[in-house]
Amino acid sequence: MAVIHLDTDVKRKSPAPASAVMGFGLRREAAGDEPRAQIFAIADRYAIDRRSLAAGTELFAEGEESEFLYVVLSGWLMLHRILEDGRRQILDFALPGAVVGYRAGPDAAFRFTAETVTPTSVAIIPLKRIAGLLREGSAASLTLISALNDALLGAFDSMTDIGRRTAREAVAHFLLRMDRRIRRAGQAGAGHAVSFPLTQEHIGDALGLTAVHVCRTLRTLRADGLVTIGCGRLCIEDPEALAEEAAVYSIDHDFPRLAS
Amino acid sequence: MAVIHLDTDVKRKSPAPASAVMGFGLRREAAGDEPRAQIFAIADRYAIDRRSLAAGTELFAEGEESEFLYVVLSGWLMLHRILEDGRRQILDFALPGAVVGYRAGPDAAFRFTAETVTPTSVAIIPLKRIAGLLREGSAASLTLISALNDALLGAFDSMTDIGRRTAREAVAHFLLRMDRRIRRAGQAGAGHAVSFPLTQEHIGDALGLTAVHVCRTLRTLRADGLVTIGCGRLCIEDPEALAEEAAVYSIDHDFPRLAS
DNA sequence: CGGCTCGTTGATCAACCTCAATCAGTGTGG
DNA sequence: CCACACTGATTGAGGTTGATCAACGAGCCG
Numbered sequence: 001m002a003v004i005h006l007d008t009d010v011k012r013k014s015p016a017p018a019s020a021v022m023g024f025g026l027r028r029e030a031a032g033d034e035p036r037a038q039i040f041a042i043a044d045r046y047a048i049d050r051r052s053l054a055a056g057t058e059l060f061a062e063g064e065e066s067e068f069l070y071v072v073l074s075g076w077l078m079l080h081r082i083l084e085d086g087r088r089q090i091l092d093f094a095l096p097g098a099v100v101g102y103r104a105g106p107d108a109a110f111r112f113t114a115e116t117v118t119p120t121s122v123a124i125i126p127l128k129r130i131a132g133l134l135r136e137g138s139a140a141s142l143t144l145i146s147a148l149n150d151a152l153l154g155a156f157d158s159m160t161d162i163g164r165r166t167a168r169e170a171v172a173h174f175l176l177r178m179d180r181r182i183r184r185a186g187q188a189g190a191g192h193a194v195s196f197p198l199t200q201e202h203i204g205d206a207l208g209l210t211a212v213h214v215c216r217t218l219r220t221l222r223a224d225g226l227v228t229i230g231c232g233r234l235c236i237e238d239p240e241a242l243a244e245e246a247a248v249y250s251i252d253h254d255f256p257r258l259a260s
Numbered sequence: 261m262a263v264i265h266l267d268t269d270v271k272r273k274s275p276a277p278a279s280a281v282m283g284f285g286l287r288r289e290a291a292g293d294e295p296r297a298q299i300f301a302i303a304d305r306y307a308i309d310r311r312s313l314a315a316g317t318e319l320f321a322e323g324e325e326s327e328f329l330y331v332v333l334s335g336w337l338m339l340h341r342i343l344e345d346g347r348r349q350i351l352d353f354a355l356p357g358a359v360v361g362y363r364a365g366p367d368a369a370f371r372f373t374a375e376t377v378t379p380t381s382v383a384i385i386p387l388k389r390i391a392g393l394l395r396e397g398s399a400a401s402l403t404l405i406s407a408l409n410d411a412l413l414g415a416f417d418s419m420t421d422i423g424r425r426t427a428r429e430a431v432a433h434f435l436l437r438m439d440r441r442i443r444r445a446g447q448a449g450a451g452h453a454v455s456f457p458l459t460q461e462h463i464g465d466a467l468g469l470t471a472v473h474v475c476r477t478l479r480t481l482r483a484d485g486l487v488t489i490g491c492g493r494l495c496i497e498d499p500e501a502l503a504e505e506a507a508v509y510s511i512d513h514d515f516p517r518l519a520s
Numbered sequence: 521c522g523g524c525t526c527g528t529t530g531a532t533c534a535a536c537c538t539c540a541a542t543c544a545g546t547g548t549g550g
Numbered sequence: 551c552c553a554c555a556c557t558g559a560t561t562g563a564g565g566t567t568g569a570t571c572a573a574c575g576a577g578c579c580g
Contacts, residue, residue: 062509081416081420081509082509083420083424083425083507083509084507084509085507087424087425087507088424089419089420089423089424091416091419091420102405102409103409104402104406104409111413111416112416131402134397134401134402134405135397135398135399135401135402136397137394137395137396137397137398137401138395138397139395141394141395141397141401141405142364142391142394142395144405145362145394145401145404145405145408146364148405148408148409148412149362149363149364149408151412152408152411152412152415153371155412155415155416155419156341156351156371156372156415158419159349159351159415159418159419159422160341160343160349160351162419162422162423162468163349163422163467163468164343164347164348164349164468165343165347166535166536167535167536199557199558199559200558200559200560201558207423208422208423208424209536209537210536210537210538211558211559212536212537212538212559212560212561213535213536213537215558215559215560215561216536216560216561218559219560219561230559247343247344247345249322249341249342249343249344426567426568427567427568459525459526459527460526460527460528461526469568469569470568470569470570471526471527472527472528472529472568472569472570473567473568473569475526475527475528475529476528476529476568478527479528479529490527
């Protein structure tokens, strides 16, 4: 896997001062990448600890209460809900630089489950400190609001995919969006391809489809020379043609179409 | 319609000071209703103008740029996207007390269209003032973040409805959610019923269904004695049974089921 | 009255699901 | 070293949910 995994200790419980615990040089690592650098700066300043998780483990579960919020430092998380009979809806994926688990306060339960897709490390930030940050006022407020707003716009994209696009359109649009997010998160791979840890079941659960149907859909997209996907890699072979397949509305800010 | 419509002038362009324009006694009207009162307080303090719109008019359209953000004072808006061939996905409904159209700055285009469902009046707030508010820090930052977070959680609910619930489950869950939102927005009607301005097409476009199928689904829900809906009114006749039909996950914070 | 929106119902169709089997790759314990 | 289990991808056959197309009635309005 191309996901950088910095350390493997499960949890450091020592209540050391933040500056001592969080000296990872995150700012250096992400220099120049504006929104992500700002999130990492918040993690650097306000986190009291960090935690490394193996793939497939829960960070928190729907219904739990906790005093913390998390910033993804490396790896992928998925946020999801599961209905009683096992149906699963993946609500979002959290890439490095994502803020996960914001709530109004420690007495508000998590409304979804967060589970790692790859080995992942997160910074742990007390909600109390965030509340303080907001009251006092700083550029961090704007960063946090922007992160939430981005998440909301992403959810709107997903709703449109799930509700009003065909399977082929939805998968095409999903791959375009993910490719862009992966690059923005600084995970760009060699050449055109990016590392892509999701299984077909993940894609299906994010788009309201079955893994079987995602498989069939990907087969046709591959056959048409639009994408290469598999073995943990994704390559958008023909972005314009794929955007065409995705039934992107003409005004779409992210994927402007050539004609009109 | 039970939606209170305070005035009908189309637009006051006079750049009068906020306090002069916004003396509507909103704080009095919403006293005791915490989150909504806080939003109205923000509108009271930061709005430069207000605007009243007839039903079925656009407040703003996807792709537009503007320096403003809006707070709904009365009436309903719908936020939606339309694909090139006319397919429409309704992303959210905005009830009184909702914040609509937040963006990082005036150069960021709207990513969806906002259109009135009923006659509506909104307070107009310059994005600049919001940015200032966040930098300076105040309780308003928390209010704004909470509003965004609530919108995100609502979008997650919708995604689960659209992606992983059957039409019957989705409609049941949607009606439960809307009933709760209407009451929280202070629009509770007489007795069990609430005023409900949405058409079956609105419901369908919010849930990724056709109006025809919503009609058939509502028929069975009515026949089973679960809801009364029509003529601009909605009445949840049997909340527990409807939650049962909605396949609400057992941990759901909003609609706890009786058993487990 | 004509035109419009909204709700309703029927008949048909297809997109996507379900069930099932196979296969490759990978890890594991004997 | 191999049998075995397990995950993830793939393909086939058949079934079902919800879409599409169409028609009609009620209410409203100019």
